[in-house]
Amino acid sequence: MLSAAIDLLGRRPQANMEEIAAAAGVARQTVYAHYTSREKLLAAILDQITAETIAVFDRLDLDGLPAPAALGGWVEASWRILERYPILLTEAVALPPGDEVDRHLPISGRLVELLERGRAAGQFDSTPPVTWQIAAIVALGHAAGQEVSAGRMAPAAAGEAFRSGVLRLCLPSTPAA
Secondary structure, three states, X not given: OHHHHHHHHHHOXXXXXXXXXXXXOOOHHHHHHHOOOHHHXXXXXXXXXXXXXXXXXXXXXXXXXXXXXXXXXXXXXXXXHHHHOHHHHXXXXXXXXXXXXXXXXXXXXXXXXXXXXXXXXXXXXXXOOHHHHHHHHHHHHHHHHHHHHOOXXXXXXXHHHHHHHHHHHHOOOOOOO
């Protein structure tokens, strides 16, 4: 059921529970037996994707890399997750139920650590707040995903634009000549 819901909501974020049940090949009552509301279903979807994302990040060996290379690896892994789960770029999960900060902390916390490590080493720009950099990185990911969804960019090109944009955002600026 979750896989069918993830797929359908990634294509049609406003799909209702009856449509989700049909996509899963079950009765609407079966969906409601497992998830008493659309909000509960969306929370379960986000929990599953978050767990998978954490597992992906756990397999990366970013601690041994210089911060810019580690950030590049983090962005590439994030893009693969966004490509696999277009639902993450839709309004279906834009305002998830519950505490959004807690829900994203396992993922954003790793990014905070990486940005702070790069700042301490002088490898990243320390002028803007880390919270601003994270918000900008998320916005760049959404922009890349929207360009793919609109058919204006191929996924590989959008992923590269995301990666290079994040690095430009975080690397210290060089003074103009």
